[in-house]
Amino acid sequence: MNNAIETHDLAYRAGKHFEIAGLGLTVREGSMYGFLGPNGSGKTTTIRLLLGMLRPRRGTISMLGRSVPRDMPEILGETGYVPERPHLYPYLTVSEATRLHAAFYRSFDAAYAADLQRRFGLRADHRISHLSKGEVGKLHVLLALAQRPRLLILDEPTDGLDPVVRRDVLAALVDFCSQGTTTVFISSHLVHELERICDWIGILDEGNLVAELPMAEFKNGIKRLRVVRAPAVVTGAPFVVLSREPSDGEQTWVVRGWEPRMAEWLSTANAELREVVDLDLEEGFVELLRVSRVPAA
């Protein structure tokens, strides 16, 4: 399978305190890739690097089989982008902004744009400066979807929107993706939002990619174990211990890559497994970040 986005050893520095170092992303074509990370982790910077808006210090970026920044106009012609903050010209009306956008994209579907405009409840003659935050967000999504892009990059598209608007936007997104094979790269710090729609997930923290794996593997493989007589040193375990904390004579482990048959390994280590608890994505996300931030001994 081809990759819609591929970065190798991507490095970028902004000021003294923020750095992306050696970022390697792989987004498969046709996937819905959730790019998860806390505020300030570098999600928007990474997206701007992908879109050629920023120049990396090192590394290579390939999108839709083409090279960034060399083939940028061709790449952007097939890429829909919803920025974190609205950047449309505020003095234009909804229909004027749509016409401007359509002029730049050969694949722009005016009928679909009109349909989305109706579904989103946007009035054609309303000025962007008079729209609410949610309406501007919807307009950005409308423009990106009506391009009929091969790749859709959404930078926190629902951040700050009320639940009703958020549901509208996500429904339109899922509806659009079900019609074709568009790859979606969606960044967010709202874990539950990505859990519902994404099939792959990448977790970024302080400019480093902490994890990149299928959503199913991430959701199913992260467990909290209650272990009695836990071994002091865990070597050769078939799973990854993310954290271990003592509690009431036993230990609580958070592990990744857990499968039921792995309980045998604990038995051979003379430990007793009391309980296996499924962690939701948010808990797994928090644990992963906690572990990634522990300085190496």
Added chain:
Amino acid sequence: MYRQILYVQWCALRLPVVLLGVLAFALPLLTVTYGGGLEGAPPGQVAQWLYAAQQIGQLVPYVAMLAGVLLGIGSWAPDHAGKHVYALSLPVTRARYVWLRFAAGTTLLLVPVTAIGIGALVATVSVRLPSGVHAYPLALTARFLLAAFVCYAIFFTIAISTRRAALAVLGGIGGLLLADAVLWGFGVGATVTPTVFMWLTNWPGPLSILIGRWALFDV
């Protein structure tokens, strides 16, 4: 694409463009108000009228400069406000986008240019000139176009440049003034700013188009 960019630019700048158009149209007509019924007038009255026409003509390069500056800076103002994110996400090369903006701004510049052309023509046909006095509506319009375009190109370039480049330009101007102040402080006769100004405004300096006679009516 060009048509849409032109429309976007028109929406952003229509008020200054219309005001500049009105001003440019009015200036040549203002000249005529001083010159009604001059046919057969005594030479002293004609000379007085020509002087008045010249005085009004001196305002024309300022209007041309104003048009160039406003449209040059205004062409980029909407993109600056959005930190260029929307522009950079469009599927065109940066050079092509700059040309689209430049071409749209140049087209809008034609509004005051056309207005001064029409105003000059109307003024010319509405007055019966005394013998020896000639009207130069086309020359005035062409000069206005060139002057406005030069100013537009300069300020468009400054507006599109990075903050560092803009600071370098301002720093250069500040440096000249500082150098003059230092020279003056040490009692040295030579001055830098007037020399640079002369170099810029005398042919073949880039701003030489702004200097000289701008009168619609002249001998």
